[in-house]
Amino acid sequence: MLSILGIGHSNPATVIDNQFLEDLNVGTNAQWIREKIGIEKRLSTLPIDYIRDTRNQDPRQALKVALTTPTAMGVEACRLALKSAGIRADQVGLVVCNCCTPSHSAPVEAVRIAGALGITANAYDVFTACPVFALHLDYLNNFRAAALPEYVLCVSTAALTQNVNYNDRSDGAIWGDGAAAWVVSGKHPGKLKVMETYYAADPTRCHAVVVDTFGFFHQDGRAVRDFSVRQTVRLVKRLEDKFALDWSRDVFIGHQANRTMLEQITTNREIPAANHWHNVTEIGNQAGAGAPATLSMHWDQIKPGMKIAIAVVGAGLSWGSVLLEAA
């Protein structure tokens, strides 16, 4: 059985709040964003003046002015995860990474991050964008136990604000940048046992969420929103039935896309606010890093015996779940 031994997250410093977006005069306002999306702030790798002055009309300029990179955020998240797990970089036997905004495709992001950490083990990308927390654990669960190294470092990083057209009133309100990393072992017990993993997809709908290499993010917002709520509810129901979850004690973490959607889900499943962990309100949608970063932020609140149901959905269209139990 896999365990999660440690976790970390990293975010950039620039704050894009709702008033800033309203002041861009692109047809949105702070009240609308708060009510419809439920996000107050997003953290960005971009300088605020650059967004104000250019609206990021040329994403190549974003790359040049960015104050940090997905690689740097990934490295920082990994360092924190290793520290949290109490292991050294040279003990890591494999690094797997997910990045939907790489500046370079060769070498792949995992190799860049591993190299920066001084890790000399194998490293490669396993990529599905948003539901990667479920995919990485499901992917590792597919291996024969003896084939996995002692410690695997998983990381998801993205700087989607660099692919946002800030003249678009909805996309600018969604995205934030960030990275999360988690240390997994099939040989050593950790704070969280991975009781079950699940990953699925409907690629016939994959063009509902797109990040253009040579341009911007775009999505069929309504279709994606409906899919996200419906699919997450299904995933949570399935975990409730299989693991007899008790929402007075157990915790739910969803894909950190928007707070309004998450509240529709928690209302449907009658999950009290105290048992719903999230970070999207203050950081924005960080793609694959959202859910694990939430787990990272609440790491010290995990109590023995607690079950944590993580249900993530997103690009692909793909979705997945992980049921964790605190040791």
Next chain:
Amino acid sequence: MLYLLGVGAAYPPNQIDKHFLGQLASNAQLAAAALESGIDSRSTVLPLEYVLKTGNQDPWQAKDSLLATPSDLSLKAAQQAIEQAGLKPEQIGLVIGEGSTPLETTPSEGQRIAGRLGLRVPAYDVSSASGSLLLQLNSLLNWRPEAMPDYVLLVSANVPSLHVDYRSGPEGALFGDAGAALVLSARVPGRIRLNDCSYNVLPGKAPGLTVDLYSHLKLDADFVHDFVEGKLSEMLSGGLRSAKVSASQAHVICSELNPKLARKVAVGQGVKDDRIWSAAPSHGYSIGTAPLCCLALAWQQLRDGDSLVIAEAGCGPCFGYACLQA
């Protein structure tokens, strides 16, 4: 053990041949690079007039005039592989993709192709640029068989010409575009068996090739001789040992970054010239797609009992081998 049931390869129609390279006279490095590498022609998705006029100074200008997308190529290859395997697309239970030159960083290549095949199955990318095929084979070989569906489709698409600066540097003589695919099973016997596979990467070492998605790719001039030559030789001899086959009996696929050098390494170890399968001389080097393109060439020529060793040393830097048997 894994069974390989079908393979496909697809190329765009345009060719950058010796004559065309001569027209790019301002770049003096091209002719020498072509001669040194043994690459005579390169397939490209770029309109030739565009290359002549602009040298592809700004790849972002090329994206709207491509003759085919990476996914167009890998879809065609996937359809070939599925047909050769005697299957219908809906029998595929998992699609794993890779590509170093995507037009969209999201969704993944695996999801794009699965979608175009009408599949509602798990799909994602497992990638490491040059080493992607060996990485994917090595991973699947280490999965629990019950974790795999009956049939798995691997797809690879690379259009590196989109990121080549034809105005300077040797890359214009080396890189070509392709899509390729492979159908595998852990349970259903197929034409070829995968018996062993290794994959390694050296993070922190000079990668050899960088692909800047916002600009051009760049090949380190010394990479081939400083890394590829020695490591390829090591991987080929390792693969032959693991396959327990003599060099003179084996079929081989070697790293396609410099097919002339690869052939020299293979012949130097005793491999017969007509048992070296190489697509790069006619199509250019297509990064992660290259070994599957060679496998598509070799597929029908292998006889029962023949051993095929794939030896890779490429950007990352990465290295490994695979031992196959018909």
